[in-house]
Amino acid sequence: MRHVEREKFASRLGFILISAGCAIGLGNVWRFPYVTGEYGGAAFVLLYLVFLVILGLPIMCMEFAVGRASRKSIAGAFNALEPAGSRWHAFKWVGIAGNYLLVMFYTTVAGWMLAYVPKMASGQLAGATSADTAAAFDALLANPAELVAWMAAVCAVAFVVCSMGLQKGVERITKVMMLALLGIMGVLVVRAVTLPGAEAGIAFYLAPDFGKIFADAPTFFEAAYAAMGQAFFTLSVGMGGMAIFGSYIGRDRTLLGEAATIGALDTMVALATGLIIFPACFAFGVAPDSGPGLVFITLPAVFEQMWMGQLWGTLFFVFMSFAALSTVIGVFENILSFGMDQFGWTRRRAVAVNLAAIPLLSLPCALGFNVLAGAVVPGIGDIQAVEDFLVSSNIMPLGSLVFVAFCVSRRGWGWEAFVAEANAGRGLRFPAWLKPWMRFGAPVLVAIILVMGWAPIVAAWAG
Structure with a gap:
């Protein structure tokens, strides 16, 4: 069998921006x-x-270490190590089931962002009140036809980018998209914080109010859980997405240093x-809300x-669209790499198979707001909420426990092997003395x- 050399990122910047793009999700952007603001601004931060x-x-x-050491996606990473x-x-x-579940609802939500770009640009919402919007x-x-069309558009963009290959497609396009995202974000921040009356929004958002966190024990634990969940989910760990990016990089940089850079960019x-949302809301006397209602x-x-x-x-919805598309492209790349590593497919064949599978699997979510609106699981919600729950509240934490156990256990890859891989290269080194924390403390928090x-x-079920 002919050996095919593993694709690699052309630059460190590409790796950082793509990994950050996959981590920067819509839930993170609109929930954080x-x-x-709710839990004391800078105190919560x-x-x-x-x-x-x-x-x-x-x-x-x-997760980076498992990918880099094995030079494979999760399809072959554990087998190799x-x-x-x-x-x-x-x-x-x-892990691959989690990736499919994620795109099954994320393509629809990303479609909302794309849909609002022409809505705003064409003036369809000109003079609209909150009731109108x-x-x-x-x-x-x-509108099922509109939702399905925008979902299909998201799939088409992601497949075109991924079909072009790692360097020419995924890295080149995502790099431009992420740099544009950062540029647009900078312009919007300057516009928002210079609005008359924006100071109240900035104070609400960033002025530290420790009283909101330490008001009483239940409030503190609620805030701590919110902070812990945010820190965990914001990096999109546990499903192999970071392992695949790790498999594409060299050993010239330590992995903790790269993870810290990505975490800083994501934060x-x-x-x-x-800083875009709150100054603008306070400047015009609009109460900030959460979730889709806010956006x-x-x-x-x-x-x-x-x-x-x-x-x-x-510009705001272009910014949000780039954030959504960068995540979709990252997850699609993981799915394609799984097929290539597991079944020996070419990239072209992996694209062809998933070009049929993913839009079809995404249909229930797009139709779950209209045609299938009656399909609701008590205590969880509609189809989109169920798919999100399976990924966020189950597969991601379970997967993280697997990666941690694999790296600390003698019955897995082992602590010494992990630390040696993580600390290869120059940069911030992973402290070997953290083993007790990673063996006992971190798993408890994930649990x-x-x-x-x-x-x-x-x-809800018991009630």
Whole structure:
């Protein structure tokens, strides 16, 4: 059998921007600012950064290490590194299932972002009030043909980029997209913070209010769980997405240093999004909301009150579209690489198979807001909520536990092998003395995230 040399990133910048692009998700972008404001602004950010350092970054580093050492996606990474006779490789099927579940709903949500670019640019929402923008968003969700068309457009963009190969497609396009995202974000931040009355929004968002965190024990634990969950989910670890990017890089840089750079970029984008949203909302006397209501109902109404609001609104949704597409492209690349590593497919064949499979698998979510609106799981919600729950509250934490156990256990890859791989090259080194924490402390925190994800569901079913 002819040996095919592993593809590699052309530059370190490409690796960092693509890994950050995969980590910078829409839930992170629209949820982080709101939670930060709710739990004491900068006080919450400090708590989040603590959990990022002790939980998120070490696990990301482990996933990178598994990918770089094996030079394979999760399809073959565990097979290459595990002791003979062990069964760590069985997790690859859970990991790839998580990637498919993620794109099954993420392509639809990314389609919302794309749909709003022409809506804002063409002036369809000109002069719209919050009631008007709410009606426009409801109309989008109620239209199956429109949702399916935008979902298909997202799939088409991602497949075209991935079909061009790692360097010529994924790296080159994502690099441009991420640099444009950062540039647009910078322009929007300057515009928002210079609005008359923006100071109140900045103070609400970033002024540290430790009283909101330490008001009482339940509030503190609620804030700590929110910070811990944010630090964990923001890096998209546990499903092999970071392992595939690790498999494409050389050994000239330490992995903790690269993970820290990506985590800093991810955090910067999340923080900056709040500096767009809150000053604008406070400047025009609009109460900030969370979730889709903030992005698709509140903010379009705010932009319409702003001088040159059509331009700023269009740029905002271009920014959000780039954030969404960078994640979709990253997950698609993981899915394609799985087929190539597991079944020996060419990239062209992997694209052909998934070009049929992914849009078909994404249909239930797109139709779950209209034709299949009656399909609801008690305590969880509609199809999109169920798919999100399976990924975020189950596969990601379980996968993270697998990566951690694999890297610390003598029955897995082992601590010494992991540390040697993580510390190859120059840069920030992974402390070998962290083994007890990674063996006992980090798994406990991930287990708490897993249990807390199920707690409200079990309570709803029991009630």
